[in-house]
Amino acid sequence: SRKPVAYITSHLMDLSDAQPASWVLSRALTAVAARHGKPMLGVHVHGLSAEEIVARLEATPCAGLVLDTLDEALLRVLEKSVRRPLVMVNSWFERAAVNTVLQDNYLGGFLAANWLAEAGAERVGWLGPLENYGHTRERFAGVMAGLAALHRKWKTNLAVESDPRALHAAARAMLARRDRPDGVAVFTKNAALALRDAAHAAKLKIGRDLLLVGWTAEDCYEGEHRALFAGGPMPPAVVWRAESMAEAALDLLGQLHDGRVFEPRRVL
Numbered sequence: 001s002r003k004p005v006a007y008i009t010s011h012l013m014d015l016s017d018a019q020p021a022s023w024v025l026s027r028a029l030t031a032v033a034a035r036h037g038k039p040m041l042g043v044h045v046h047g048l049s050a051e052e053i054v055a056r057l058e059a060t061p062c063a064g065l066v067l068d069t070l071d072e073a074l075l076r077v078l079e080k081s082v083r084r085p086l087v088m089v090n091s092w093f094e095r096a097a098v099n100t101v102l103q104d105n106y107l108g109g110f111l112a113a114n115w116l117a118e119a120g121a122e123r124v125g126w127l128g129p130l131e132n133y134g135h136t137r138e139r140f141a142g143v144m145a146g147l148a149a150l151h152r153k154w155k156t157n158l159a160v161e162s163d164p165r166a167l168h169a170a171a172r173a174m175l176a177r178r179d180r181p182d183g184v185a186v187f188t189k190n191a192a193l194a195l196r197d198a199a200h201a202a203k204l205k206i207g208r209d210l211l212l213v214g215w216t217a218e219d220c221y222e223g224e225h226r227a228l229f230a231g232g233p234m235p236p237a238v239v240w241r242a243e244s245m246a247e248a249a250l251d252l253l254g255q256l257h258d259g260r261v262f263e264p265r266r267v268l
Helices: 018-035 050-058 072-081 105-118 134-149 164-176 189-201 218-229 242-257
Strands: 005-009 040-044 064-068 086-089 124-128 159-161 183-185 211-217 237-240
Touching: 005 018, 018 040, 018 064, 018 211, 018 218, 018 242, 050 072, 064 072, 064 242, 072 086, 086 242, 105 124, 105 134, 105 183, 105 211, 105 237, 124 134, 124 164, 124 189, 134 183, 164 189, 189 211, 189 218, 211 218, 218 237, 237 242
Parallel strands: 005 040, 005 064, 064 086, 124 159, 124 183, 183 211, 211 237
Antiparallel strands: none
């Protein structure tokens, strides 16, 4: 079929953490679809009612839907009202029985904890959101499991859940503690920036007094991670490939279209 595949996003325009990943994923989906002779169609639905979303997609002759959203209600609207094969990409909800292709959040957290412990960190902390995002809940679980696998105790008092607007204050408070962490998982750009600035203010040298592990898409590494630490020691980062995700998502969508998938699959 030459019908386009619709890439549906609903992130707030000012949700800067989401924009770079969505941009590189959109570019990767377009490139992979082109290799398979299919066009991609971008559909941004933030601010539209359920009826408007359904009407827009019903008027679009697309072969399938690739959905990237933090809004579980949008998923329910599409599942109920738009009869097209659907794959969630780079997003997921724990209670949703839906086909999805995700970053391997658990394994990334596990490997980050292993690196911090093996690099000498005695008190591993966490800075960033936790309650509202499946991504970070999985990453946090991976960090805890990585420490458990090394027979290291998790210091629960070092876990910080923070509103993005309060990250800088949370980072300063974390580093002001007598039992401050000497290794931190900072899996969003805003958390990494807040901890970098707090370390500078506290006269702690990253790489010597404080070990960090970040997280970024491969195509965002230069601008989203490396640029934050320019001129100083470069902390490692967990890195994922948008093109690999796009290939897996479109392959799964094709299997759905051909009726070869009967139970929801979760591809990492």
